[in-house]
Amino acid sequence: MRMDLHLKDKVVWIVGGSTGIGYACAKSLLLEGAKVAISSRDEHKLSLAARQLYEETETCPLVISADANDPVGMEETFRNIIENFGGLNILIYSAGISKHGKLMELEPEDWKKNWELNIVSFFRTVKLIVPELKKAGGGSIAVLGASSGKQPTPNQLISNTTKGSLLPMVKTLAEELAPDNILINNICPGRFLTTRRYDIAKMEEEKRGVSFEDYINEVAETVPLKRLGDPEEIADFISFIVSPKGSYITGQSISVDGGLIRSII
Template sequence: MDIGLAGRTALVPGASSGLGLAIARALAAEGANVVMAARRGDLLRRHAAELPSALAVEIDITAPDAARRLVGAAVERFGQVDVCVLNGGGPAPGTALEATDADLLRAVETQLLTHQRLAAAVLPGMRERGWGRLVAVGSAFVQEPAPNMVGSNTGRAALAAYLKTLAAEVAADGVTVNMVLPGRIDTDRVAHLDREAARRSGRTPEQVRADSVARIPVGRLGTPEEFAAVVTFLAGAPASYVTGSQIRCDGGLLRAL
């Protein structure tokens, strides 16, 4: 299937590792120019050099002026941004009872406002051209809040509400807005959460992971490449009638309808 991304330009934050890197590689494989952003500049530049048409931008995407600078760099190099992936790090674990004002404000800042700024920076051009894709990397916690993850539960749910509202407002302009919800994907982030859960429970990380896998119907963790394939499809032309949706990539983990 030709998904119509050849010659398009995609912006991917958090692209130095994990899901962001897998997404950048998948989009590049479809012929897209890829603007890769992350704080770890040396690692980011090494990965960008492996792709046929990529720009590495060392930046902290949570900074208030980061969206403007990042989109400016993309436009200067490639002329426009056609696909914008909303991706970034997740909040630290924590309970609702222990959460402070600062904890929740930080979650909203990193999980909602950072992505809202980026969307606002790319949307004018997309709407003017009559074509654009916003694809957010969410979490299964949007549909099934997890214990001890109040920051992620709260911030990502707020982002989901914002994107659902936005999708209806820009649909007639040829811009789609969707969210992909990863379950247990084999990334450094999931390994870190396993270690934290092991520390709290007195188990080993291997025991924590085995318990998690036992709850997944397909019987294993997902791979970043499997997740990136879903994002890439939503970024392409064949997905033009899919908007305002949350797509799970979780191996059947969530039991919700």
């Protein structure tokens, strides 16, 4: 039995909603009765996601192909959502990339690509939707950051920096948007068993000859709970944060990580 989060007929746009945590958020919110639009640049993954979401929830999301880095495409997507659903209440920004590498292995172009998607495109999307949220009398925004934004991960100089930049960005925006009853929070996942984790496992197998099971066990050992998270665990938490039940939470960077981050704040 699910807790009623009072999300029925609320309109949600999930940027990067075809796989991973974004997909899990779409499922969670559809089960809560929300009207969900998912966008992604990969049409094939979007098609698969829509089919699977219908099978799991008996509801079909609005599916729109759009690259988060393309301002024109994102504006068209936003108009499409308004035309189909009549408004917007919630944004979940789940698009992002993580470039592995140390100082001497990275180039300026690597920084530009990560910064553009993780920070600039998020800024642009928030700026795009805020007038509509104001018109609706308020709303909620959640961005998927990373635990590495709080506790840097070795060999991820760029990702640590860009994800870390979300903390002051969200705190600043929260104060600016609060008078219009718009809440914004940064959700910092730890180590989850997503499609990306499967891809990393394959790379580790090719690189070190480690089996999938051994790799997952290695990663699990770094987490106090000794396991990886299920995407549904963080998705249900995000549904709570963006719902009326989370109406007094804003400007926060919240770790959902099985105890991975060692700091006390």
